Amino acid sequence: MTDYGYFLSCEEHTPQGLVEQARMAEDAGFTSLWISDHFHPWTGEQGQSPFVWSVIGALSQATSLPVQTAVTCPTVRMHPVVTAQAAATSAVLLGPGRFRLGVGSGEALNEHVLGGRWPEAPIRLEMLTEAVEVMRRLFTGEEVSHRGRHYTVENARLYTVPDEPVPVDVSAFGPAALKVAAQIGDGLVTMAPEKQAVERFRSLAGADKPAIGGIKVCWGTDRDAAVDTAHRLWAVEQLPGELNQVLPTPGHFEQAATMVPRGKVAESVVCGDDADAHVAALRAYADAGFARVHVGQMGREQRGFFDFYATKVLPRLAG
Template sequence: MVEIGFKLASEVFGPHELISYAKHAEDAGFDFASISDHYHPWLSQQGNSPFVWSTLGAISQVTEDLNLMTGVTCPTIRQHPALVAQAVATVATLIPGRFILGVGSGENLNEHIYGDHWPSAPIRIEMLAEAVDVIRTLWQGGMQDYDGYYYHVENAQIYTLPEELPPIYMAADGPIAATTAANNGDGLIVSGGKKEILDIFNKTGGKGKPSYSETSLSWAETDEKAVDLVYRWWPLMAIKGNISWDIPTQTHFEELVKNVKKEDIPEKIPCSSDPQVHMDKIKSNIDAGFDRICIQQIGNNQHEFIDFYKEEVLPEFQSGQKRL
């Protein structure tokens, strides 16, 4: 059974807008919403980056059935895992049974703000695995100590715990991260429906666990307008490779996207007014083996996009029930 989700892009929208989109997505029939957890937007013109835990608290008060998740939180440098454990416990108490903690190893753009050293990818993945262990230790309740290689917790107790602890999904973009997610996570998060990552996850211990793919596209009244939206709001979609994990500032990203040409965009991301193009993109993720697909609409026409999906796309995939 496949679930279709809606991406709440904290880089582009403020908290009031995100709350409104979450409610609209629920009313339109999306199964879940995933919200980004950043300190900075990728580009200055995107213009926002509200604190995710405050926004989730507000969303909890306007939704009734919509499952929610972070896509993704980095609990290693900017946010200590003991603090994330408390924040998530509170959110899961507010929305019992409908929250997933999505975690990843982070980007330099957000994580270097205290002046900390930015570790190599293998070290960041080790830190993430230990951070997840810290979180689960504190979720056991009672007074806890933790003496790990990267993290130390002394006399810490989370008093407000939900009756049902949320699952933890781990993001992966390479074989080391996929294997770590298989062994330490309750599910997998992949950007762009990369089947090779899911295959590694399944082969190294993750088979049978939920798998989540986030896919970006753009809808507008015409294909040309859809391309324009990407070019204005998220030209990074046309950049190849994984360089984004290591770039430290928006200024560097803005220099990078100067090389992007508008004609490059349709080759990298579906930009279409045709509902069949959107359905085909979702189906390609399903065919790759993913059972949760989150759609990120690039552009400032989010309400119009939600209505388009309600009428033209979601009925093709309606599951009739929700699950975590």
């Protein structure tokens, strides 16, 4: 049985707007929340990027839904010790079973801002593995000292920790990252409904570990206008290869997005108000074996989206 949550986009919305969307998501029947964790938006047109940990604190008081970061990079901009403290406090605020930490190896867009060199992909995965090891030790509430290849920790102890360690789910988009996710993660985070990847993850990690996914759509009564919105805001999601990991600024992403034709977005993104199309896109995740999928609405038409999903989409997925 697949659960359906809502994907909060910190790239597009103010902190207050995100909290209001979380309330609307709960009222509409969504059962969980994903929230992105970036320093920059992908493009200036998206226009926002609040500090995710402050927003999670507000969400803990505004909704009863569980929350997961999608995803946090605990390796460069945020040291794993600081990330562990943020995650542990979020878990305490939200309450038992309501917080999962999604982690990934990051993008230069967000992580190079402190001026360090952006490592190659194998090194980023190595750093992520060590960071997760450090965070898991800290979640015990015991004093931790660590001297590894990438991180040094001296006499660090978290005094505010949840009763149970924070679950850590790992993002993966390729074979090497999938192997790492299986080795160090409590679950898999990914955006595409690829059954083969889910089966590979479970064969390596264990059948009881969940695959958790996300998808962005653009609801609207005028499909052409919805496609225009999706192309304007999220053409960057159609960029090939490693561009999303290595481009350093929103300006570079704006330049790269000019290479993505509108037709590519129209083919790849569910746009408009055809309930069958929305239901089919989400059922693809259920068919691929996902335990949970989060759907995010591109653009400003939030109220109409939630009404549409509450009446036309979620009831059909529950059957």
